[in-house]
Amino acid sequence: ERGVVVLNNGEKMPLLGLGTWKSSDGSVKAAVTSAVECGYRHIDCAAIYGNEIEVGEALSGLFAAGTVSRSDLWVTSKLWNSMHASADVEKAVDKTLADLGLDYLDLYLVHWPVTGVKGERLSPPIEETWKAMETLVDKGKCKSIGVSNFSLKKIVAMKEYWRIPPAVNQVELHPLWRQDGLIQGCKDLGVHVTAYSPLGSPDSADMFGHSGRSLMKHPVVLDVAEKASKTVAQVLIKWALDRGTSVLPKSSNPDRIRANFDVQDWCLDPDLFAKLSAVEPQSRMLHGEFWLNPSGPYKTLADLWDDDD
Numbered sequence: 001e002r003g004v005v006v007l008n009n010g011e012k013m014p015l016l017g018l019g020t021w022k023s024s025d026g027s028v029k030a031a032v033t034s035a036v037e038c039g040y041r042h043i044d045c046a047a048i049y050g051n052e053i054e055v056g057e058a059l060s061g062l063f064a065a066g067t068v069s070r071s072d073l074w075v076t077s078k079l080w081n082s083m084h085a086s087a088d089v090e091k092a093v094d095k096t097l098a099d100l101g102l103d104y105l106d107l108y109l110v111h112w113p114v115t116g117v118k119g120e121r122l123s124p125p126i127e128e129t130w131k132a133m134e135t136l137v138d139k140g141k142c143k144s145i146g147v148s149n150f151s152l153k154k155i156v157a158m159k160e161y162w163r164i165p166p167a168v169n170q171v172e173l174h175p176l177w178r179q180d181g182l183i184q185g186c187k188d189l190g191v192h193v194t195a196y197s198p199l200g201s202p203d204s205a206d207m208f209g210h211s212g213r214s215l216m217k218h219p220v221v222l223d224v225a226e227k228a229s230k231t232v233a234q235v236l237i238k239w240a241l242d243r244g245t246s247v248l249p250k251s252s253n254p255d256r257i258r259a260n261f262d263v264q265d266w267c268l269d270p271d272l273f274a275k276l277s278a279v280e281p282q283s284r285m286l287h288g289e290f291w292l293n294p295s296g297p298y299k300t301l302a303d304l305w306d307d308d309d
């Protein structure tokens with residue numbers, strides 16, 4: 001089936017979704033509404049984005065108007081770091097479901113392998129959190145569960161106790177941070193990989209101290225877009241799809257939302273795909289240094305990311 005990936009539990013996830021991070025202050029309702037109206041069937045949310053009530057207003061409006069029904073849509077949300085204890089996981093999903101106005105999520109992700117509790121070991125451990133996530137599937141609150149910002153090593157460690165393997169690992173991916181090793185390793189485990197910040201998040205470059213680096217202005221990227229006669233965003237989204245990942249471009253502008261979805265009826269020439277796959281230098285935009293602490297569990301970036309790549 002075109003435009004969807006069959007996850008390791010048989011669920012079909014639309015490959016192109018709308019990102020909603022930093023869409024707020026009244027813009028996310030219009031963004032979600034115009035996205036679904038122009039054909040998006042996958043919305044990526046998170047409690048920490050602080051806008052799930054507004055996303056929910058858009059969804060209830062779309063259901064009331066008959067634009068889509070609940071079963072036509074794929075809605076993802078994410079468990080925040082402060083809610084990893086087994087007693088908190090269900091409270092967190094209940095809050096997200098109430099805010100979104102839904103009775104189940106298609107996918108619920110552990111947002112980070114981070115809890116904010118300092119000490120040698122991650123506390124509570126991922127095992128405790130994951131078992132609580134599995135219970136949400138048993139109860140029908142989430143159809144699929146997964147992780148985000150997890151290294152391959154951290155996913156492999158979960159094999160010791162998982163009853164339900166993660167369906168998805170959602171990570172930063174774009175031509176300046178390809179993570180080929182992580183993608184291959186996840187593929188070998190049957191874990192589908194989703195790309196966040198596929199446009200290099202031009203709006204967060206300053207926040208993460210990368211204001212000098214712009215993927216959307218990279219000469220190779222500009223050249224590929226010109227040769228393909230497509231927009232820069234379109235070739236970046238197409239590149240993500242062509243390498244087998246799902247992809248979550250964020251926009252709160254209806255024209256860009258529509259244009260970003262127009263990636264189904266054309267092909268990116270293999271030479272141009274190869275050019276985008278050779279952009280250098282490679283580096284993360286979102287390093288996660290804010291999660292480091294001298295008393296652990298992540299003392300260094302290598303502890304957090306396990307130097308997968």
Ligand code: A2P
Binds near residue numbers: 201233253260
């Ligand atoms: P806007 O919301 O005003 O459209 P990422 O998905 O990598 O995090 O990037 C999101 C950023 O890219 C947002 O600042 C968004 O701005 C911008 N953006 C999204 N689509 C396009 C596009 N087609 N052309 C230019 N900028 C875009």
